[in-house]
Amino acid sequence: MDIDTLPMGEDRNAGLLARRHAAVSGGVATATGLFADRAENAEIWDVAGRRYIDFAGGIGVLNVGHRHPRVMDAVQRQLARYTHTAFQVMAYEPYVALTERLNALAPFDGPAKSILFSTGAEAVENAVKIARAATGRPGVIAFTGAFHGRTALTMALTGKVAPYKRAFGSSPPDIYHLPFPAERYGVSVDDSLKALSFLFAADIAPAQVAAIVLEPVQGEGGFHPAPAALFARLREICDLHGVLLIADEVQSGFGRTGRMFGVEHSGVQPDMITVAKSLAGGFPLAGVVGRAALMDAVEPGGLGGTYGGSPVACAAALAVLDVFEDEELLARADRIGDRVRTRVAGFVGRNDLAPVTPPRGPGAMVAFDLVTSHGGSTPDAAMAKRVAARALERGLLLLTCGLFGETIRFLAPLTISDSVLDEGLDILEASLSLADAA
CATH class of the missing domain: 3.40.640.10 (Type I PLP-dependent aspartate aminotransferase-like (Major domain))
Known part of the structure; x- marks a missing residue:
C-alpha cells in the first residue's frame, strides 16, 4: 500500500514498521519506530505529522542542518x-x-x-x-x-x-x-x-x-x-x-x-x-x-x-x-556547547533527576553519562535508554553511546536556533525526572 493513501495518524508509522520488518534485514537497527516525512534545519516531522527536535543530526551528519538552502x-x-x-x-x-x-x-x-x-x-x-x-x-x-x-x-x-x-x-x-x-x-x-x-x-x-x-x-x-x-x-x-x-x-x-x-x-x-x-x-x-x-x-x-x-x-x-x-559556524559550535554544558551541569546532583555525570567534550560535541547514584561512576545504560525513550515521546530525538550504552550525546545541527535548542533541553530535563513514570 502506498503510504500517501493512508490517513494522517499513527497507522502510517505502524504500517511502515511492519513493512520494514518484513522487507529489511534484521542486521540493521533503527533507534525509533518512526519514519521521517520531511525535515528543516533542526526539526523533523514523521509520517504521522508529529514534530521532533533533532539532537541526533543523522549521527553527526547534519552540522549545517537538514536541507540548508545553499x-x-x-x-x-x-x-x-x-x-x-x-x-x-x-x-x-x-x-x-x-x-x-x-x-x-x-x-x-x-x-x-x-x-x-x-x-x-x-x-x-x-x-x-x-x-x-x-x-x-x-x-x-x-x-x-x-x-x-x-x-x-x-x-x-x-x-x-x-x-x-x-x-x-x-x-x-x-x-x-x-x-x-x-x-x-x-x-x-x-x-x-x-x-x-x-x-x-x-x-x-x-x-x-x-x-x-x-x-x-x-x-x-x-x-x-x-x-x-x-x-x-x-x-x-x-x-x-x-x-x-x-x-x-x-x-x-x-x-x-x-x-x-x-x-x-x-x-x-x-x-x-x-x-x-x-x-x-x-x-x-x-x-x-x-x-x-x-x-x-x-x-x-x-x-x-x-x-x-x-x-x-x-x-x-x-x-x-x-x-x-x-555563518561563522565554528564560533556557533562553541556557543551551543557552552549553552548545553551550562544546562547539563545544572542537572548534576539534583535529587529529582536521574543521576548524571558532569558534561564533557569540546565545542558542540558534548555528552554526559547516566550513573546509578549521584556522584557515582557505575554506568546505568538502562536509564539512558529510558531517558531517550521518554524524550522521543515528548518530541526530542536523542542518541545514546558509550562503552556500556550509558551516554547521552548531543549532535544537533550547528545551525539550530537558540529557541529550538532550549526547547530540546527543556524536554531533556523533563525526561530525566525521577517522577516521570512514562
Missing part, C-alpha cells in the same frame, strides 16, 4: 548538469575544487592531497591502505572504545565487540588495540603509553607498524576527548619509529568541536585525516586528506571506487564549506 541550491544546479561519470572514467571540476579546499584546510604543514570516497569506513580503510603502501609495513594500532567502521578491516580497528564484531568470525591480522585514556574508566595517558611499550615488546616491533589511528574525540565510545598529552607522545613515538599518525575525523570533524577538525585542539599535526559525515550536508561523501608525498605512494588505479566523490555530493560539500565561513 546546499539544496548547489545540489539542484549540479543535478541539472550531470549526476555521475565515475571520476576514474571522466573527471569533473567539483571533485578537484573540493579537494583543493580540503587541502587548504588540512591540519598539518606542507603540501596536502586528498582522495574522495562515499562512507567513513571507506575513508578509514583507504587511509590504512595508503599508510601500508607508504611505509611498506603491515601493522596498525587503534584504541579500545573506538569506532572506525563496519567493513572487515574497519570492524577490526573498532574497539568494541558488541554489536560490531560478534558473530563475524576472525578479524584481519596485524591489528592491535591500546586502552583509551578515559578518567571515567580509570585509564590514564601513562596507562595507554605503558600498554604501547608492552605491545612493542611482546607482539609487534615498531618497525613493523604502519600507522596509529585515533579519534580526537571518540564518537560511539562516549565522546571522550583524546588528551593532548596522548597526542603529543604518540607524535613523538611515530616520528621516532617512522609510524604514521592518522586522525579519524569522521564524527569530530567539520566544526563539531569548535575547530574545523578535532585534532586541532591538541596542537599536534597528524599525517592523514579521514573525513565523512557532515562533509556534504546529508549527501554520501568521505575522503582522506594527507601529506602529499604519502597520498602519492599508491600506484594509479590502486585507490578509487565507482561512486567515490559523487559530483552531486561534491557540489553539496562546497556549499557546506561556504556556509561554515559565511
